[in-house]
Amino acid sequence: MVFLEFEKPLENLYEQLEKIKEVGEKGDVDVSAAIVDLENKIKLRRKEIYTNLSGWQKVQLSRHPERPYSLYYIDQICKKFIELHGDRRAGDDKAIVAGIGSIDYQTVMIIGHQKGVNTKMRQYRNFGMANPEGYRKALRLMKTAERFGFPIVCLIDTPGAFPGLEAEERGQAEAIARNLFEMAQLTVPIICIVIGEGASGGALGIGLGDRTYMLENTWFSVISPENCSTILWRTWDYKEQAAEALKLTAEHMHNFGLVDGIIKEPLGGAHTFPEETAKAVKRYIVKAISEIKQLSTEQMIHQRIEKYSNMGQYDTV
Amino acid sequence: MGWFKRLKEGISTGTNSKMETPEGLWYQCDECKTTTTQKEVKENLYKCPNCNRHTRIGSHEYFEILFDEDSYHELFGNLVSKDFIGFTDLKPYHERLTAAREKTNLNDAITVAVGLVDKKPLVVSAMDFTFIGGSMGSVVGEKIAMSIDYCIKEHLPLMIISKSGGARMMESAFSLMQMAKTSAKLTLLAKAKLPFLSFLTDPTTGGVTASYAMLGDINFSEPNALIGFAGPRIIKETIKKELPEGFQRAEFLLDKGFLDFIVDRADLRKTVGDLLKLFDDKPTFEGEKKDVIAINGREVPNVNV
Numbered sequence: 358m359v360f361l362e363f364e365k366p367l368e369n370l371y372e373q374l375e376k377i378k379e380v381g382e383k384g385d386v387d388v389s390a391a392i393v394d395l396e397n398k399i400k401l402r403r404k405e406i407y408t409n410l411s412g413w414q415k416v417q418l419s420r421h422p423e424r425p426y427s428l429y430y431i432d433q434i435c436k437k438f439i440e441l442h443g444d445r446r447a448g449d450d451k452a453i454v455a456g457i458g459s460i461d462y463q464t465v466m467i468i469g470h471q472k473g474v475n476t477k478m479r480q481y482r483n484f485g486m487a488n489p490e491g492y493r494k495a496l497r498l499m500k501t502a503e504r505f506g507f508p509i510v511c512l513i514d515t516p517g518a519f520p521g522l523e524a525e526e527r528g529q530a531e532a533i534a535r536n537l538f539e540m541a542q543l544t545v546p547i548i549c550i551v552i553g554e555g556a557s558g559g560a561l562g563i564g565l566g567d568r569t570y571m572l573e574n575t576w577f578s579v580i581s582p583e584n585c586s587t588i589l590w591r592t593w594d595y596k597e598q599a600a601e602a603l604k605l606t607a608e609h610m611h612n613f614g615l616v617d618g619i620i621k622e623p624l625g626g627a628h629t630f631p632e633e634t635a636k637a638v639k640r641y642i643v644k645a646i647s648e649i650k651q652l653s654t655e656q657m658i659h660q661r662i663e664k665y666s667n668m669g670q671y672d673t674v
Numbered sequence: 675m676g677w678f679k680r681l682k683e684g685i686s687t688g689t690n691s692k693m694e695t696p697e698g699l700w701y702q703c704d705e706c707k708t709t710t711t712q713k714e715v716k717e718n719l720y721k722c723p724n725c726n727r728h729t730r731i732g733s734h735e736y737f738e739i740l741f742d743e744d745s746y747h748e749l750f751g752n753l754v755s756k757d758f759i760g761f762t763d764l765k766p767y768h769e770r771l772t773a774a775r776e777k778t779n780l781n782d783a784i785t786v787a788v789g790l791v792d793k794k795p796l797v798v799s800a801m802d803f804t805f806i807g808g809s810m811g812s813v814v815g816e817k818i819a820m821s822i823d824y825c826i827k828e829h830l831p832l833m834i835i836s837k838s839g840g841a842r843m844m845e846s847a848f849s850l851m852q853m854a855k856t857s858a859k860l861t862l863l864a865k866a867k868l869p870f871l872s873f874l875t876d877p878t879t880g881g882v883t884a885s886y887a888m889l890g891d892i893n894f895s896e897p898n899a900l901i902g903f904a905g906p907r908i909i910k911e912t913i914k915k916e917l918p919e920g921f922q923r924a925e926f927l928l929d930k931g932f933l934d935f936i937v938d939r940a941d942l943r944k945t946v947g948d949l950l951k952l953f954d955d956k957p958t959f960e961g962e963k964k965d966v967i968a969i970n971g972r973e974v975p976n977v978n979v
Binding site for chain 1: 761762763812841843849851858881884886887903904908921930931
């Protein structure tokens with residue numbers, strides 16, 4: 358188990374539990390009462406810790422090294438999935454995975470940011486930071502989905518679009534802008550789910566749709582707390598304050614009316630019971646698709662554009 | 675041995691004892707260091723008379739350059755930003771807003787006007803970098819959305835002059851969603867078959883580039899303008915190498931295929947006017963008998979002459 362900073366009190370308790378269990382296995386002393394006692398303590402402590410998470414703590418949970426990534430959800434949700442590669446222009450971006458799959462009896466196009474599960478894979482996936490090829494692959498496959506009437510599911514989990522030299526040369530900004538423009542008019546339902554980090558344009562590049570849901574311990578913001586701190590406070594040290602100031606949690610986003618719902622995670626985060634989390638995600642996808650399918654194509658696109666048109670807070674003088 | 679040998683290395687003047695030059699008289703170019711008068715620079719459309727460096731100017735200066743005399747008026751000027759999420763960093767956002775309004779005499783980072791360019795009507799939404807770095811918040815997004823609605827209703831073309839550091843952090847996800855909002859609204863303008871001219875000026879970066887600025891039917895820019903997604907400093911930190919000369923400048927983007935052309939500010943009005951005529955059903959180019967007109971050396975067929 359990996360323990361985050363704020364989970365350290367739990368690490369202690371778990372260590373004690375392990376020790377007592379070892380003693381019990383030797384068979385000399387009856388430890389059952391002590392085990393029950395400790396397990397209760399852990400339960401209470403977990404509840405205490407996880408029911409009052411700060412913005413920054415949720416950011417940390419969203420980046421938990423054991424947290425499930427897009428391919429895990431795809432594997433759990435789809436009976437069949439065939440990954441498709443390449444943008445047909447320049448390359449194949451490993452930071453975004455995409456392909457056709459089946460959810461219950463429905464073929465869907467699934468597109469998601471993918472982070473690596475270990476050091477080597479994290480590099481291979483460029484830490485989930487896509488280049489223009491990733492966004493163009495996504496768009497190519499969305500257009501394919503549109504031609505065949507398949508709903509589109511986007512799983513968002515990125516610390517941002519890759520800020521590299523070649524990314525700029527090949528038009529990172531244009532790739533994201535083009536996706537936003539095209540996604541607004543796609544004639545098939547688009548369901549977006551933030552499963553981890555939702556940072557800025559890199560997240561939004563596959564994040565415009567009829568429904569946007571956020572898993573409970575995820576965030577969605579114009580900038581990561583670290584970068585916000587660097588720009589406004591001129592040092593990384595204020596990331597906790599920045600995380601609070603940005604009001605970036607699922608709860609805030611839902612209250613602001615910027616996302617359509619929150620998908621509950623098991624206590625302690627998605628990684629503690631990933632199968633349960635995947636089931637919940639699937640339920641939301643299936644429900645959203647059937648709801649949107651009630652609408653005519655014109656109504657669907659009209660409602661999608663209206664939804665985004667209404668986002669914004671200002672005064673008049 | 676010289677009489678005036680410097681005894682101390684690196685003598686520098688403290689910020690407090692630096693002498694302020696009175697504003698409004700002299701102008702020194704950041705590029706070629708030539709000193710001229712402000713008046714000369716202004717008469718040269720705010721370009722350095724020596725090296726032709728295009729200085730940053732505001733929405734009203736662009737309106738004056740673009741529109742026929744006394745032909746334009748402002749739209750949607752009554753929208754102002756508000757601190758909806760209660761954002762505070764070193765200073766509360768609402769204080770930053772008040773300070774920006776006082777400093778710039780503007781209500782936000784974008785001003786919209788409708789007027790005539792060479793007798794052709796056009797809606798221009800122009801950004802001001804002096805207002806919190808030209809950042810895009812709810813007001814910028816809404817004013818662009820309103821400009822689009824206005825264009826569709828009145829059947830007019832749209833020009834957006836971008837000049838922005840990106841999305842406004844102090845409005846967090848609200849500013850992020852303006853990228854989606856403006857892009858989605860632009861699809862309606864496209865469906866109405868109305869031209870969208872995107873003019874990217876120094877600097878255009880971040881969420882503005884990654885939404886409406888890159889979505890023009892025509893994308894064009896001024897010489898040497900900085901245009902990009904990530905800022906040069908962040909890229910340098912990421913790749914840990916020096917950036918090549920001219921990286922993220924307008925000429926670089928033209929070379930990479932993201933701009934249609936670069937226009938000198940002196941030719942801006944004429945170029946926009948010509949484009950408006952060409953996008954019209956029946957263009958008339960009075961007195962011009964050419965079969966083609968050239969925009970920056972590129973020939974554009976003049977279909978109806």
